Amino acid sequence: MTKLTENQVTDEHLFLNRREFIQKLTALGLIASPLAGYAGQNFTSHPNPNYQPKLSLTSEEDVTHYNNFYEMGTSKSDPSRFADSLKTAGWQVEVTGLCNKPTTFSMDELAKQFPNQERIYRFRCVEGWSMVVPWSGFPLASLLKSVEPTSKAKFVKFTSIDDPENLKGQRFRTIDWPYVEGLRLDEAMNPLTLMATGLYGKALPNQNGAPIRLVVPWKYGFKSAKSIVKIELVEEQPISSWMHIAPQEYAFYSNVNPNVPHRRWSQAKERPLGSFFKKKTLMFNGYGKEVAYLYKGMDLKKYY
Numbered sequence: 001m002t003k004l005t006e007n008q009v010t011d012e013h014l015f016l017n018r019r020e021f022i023q024k025l026t027a028l029g030l031i032a033s034p035l036a037g038y039a040g041q042n043f044t045s046h047p048n049p050n051y052q053p054k055l056s057l058t059s060e061e062d063v064t065h066y067n068n069f070y071e072m073g074t075s076k077s078d079p080s081r082f083a084d085s086l087k088t089a090g091w092q093v094e095v096t097g098l099c100n101k102p103t104t105f106s107m108d109e110l111a112k113q114f115p116n117q118e119r120i121y122r123f124r125c126v127e128g129w130s131m132v133v134p135w136s137g138f139p140l141a142s143l144l145k146s147v148e149p150t151s152k153a154k155f156v157k158f159t160s161i162d163d164p165e166n167l168k169g170q171r172f173r174t175i176d177w178p179y180v181e182g183l184r185l186d187e188a189m190n191p192l193t194l195m196a197t198g199l200y201g202k203a204l205p206n207q208n209g210a211p212i213r214l215v216v217p218w219k220y221g222f223k224s225a226k227s228i229v230k231i232e233l234v235e236e237q238p239i240s241s242w243m244h245i246a247p248q249e250y251a252f253y254s255n256v257n258p259n260v261p262h263r264r265w266s267q268a269k270e271r272p273l274g275s276f277f278k279k280k281t282l283m284f285n286g287y288g289k290e291v292a293y294l295y296k297g298m299d300l301k302k303y304y
């Protein structure tokens with residue numbers, strides 16, 4: 001793993017200037033320099049003082065070969081092995097529901113309308129492993145604003161691809177397909193919530209949820225739905241796939257919370273991929289400063 005200094009991570013995990021990001025990754029030998037060709041757009045830099053010392057970028061190999069993507073099978077190596085079974089040509093994302101301007105976007109239209117930014121985020125899976133990932137993408141808030149949600153819209157429902165002919169995992173009822181996730185509208189509008197289309201300065205690999213996925217870094221990884229085809233503004237709280245499968249174990253919020261154990265294991269520690277040692281899990285995965293206000297006055301043991 002490549003060690004970054006506190007300052008690099010502090011700067012990089014939010015709203016980073018693209019040129020600096022590319023230069024840093026290039027300097028670290030993480031990406032080839034030709035990518036610097038697309039550097040040049042500036043983004044506002046808001047350093048986050050709520051950093052974690054000695055944060056290390058997880059290796060690209062681990063991020064792309066230790067995955068959960070049940071559409072391709074339940075083992076961690078299935079998604080990279082069967083990545084070709086995900087067909088992304090002609091992909092469209094329908095943004096609809098309680099809004100004035102429902103729109104179906106092609107990937108080209110999304111790229112034109114919502115230019116990518118680079119973000120380094122901590123990512124914590126509910127199973128206990130964690131990563132630090134350089135994503136690229138755009139804030140979900142920009143996309144939602146463009147369709148003008150009505151005042152009735154309270155939640156956002158995300159639906160992943162449904163293609164049992166090609167995706168062998170969908171031939172088994174491990175999940176009531178397609179994979180569904182949800183956020184409260186204010187969570188969806190938080191500037192940290194990202195629609196990711198890239199990793200390590202490259203297009204998103206199929207096993208990581210190509211061509212477009214959600215990334216919600218203060219929640220357990222399963223909230224970050226992959227290969228999204230539909231985003232719907234709704235009035236009622238959606239029932240996510242994991243709530244449907246095991247309502248006694250998975251609730252709607254699923255914020256990273258070391259003080260609330262999973263029914264079958266503790267959430268106090270995590271093992272960064274590529275590291276032998278465990279470390280303490282942070283409340284809201286370390287993003288409390290940015291998101292704690294969303295849950296003010298809520299009993300997080302009840303709304304876990």
Ligand code: MTE
Pocket residue numbers: 063066067068069070071125126160161179207208209220221222223224225226227
């Ligand atoms: N999205 C879909 N459509 N299908 C899935 O099986 N798995 C979730 C989430 N998004 C999943 C999904 C889980 S459990 C995790 S931990 C993350 O994706 C894993 O993301 P990664 O493989 O890019 O690390």
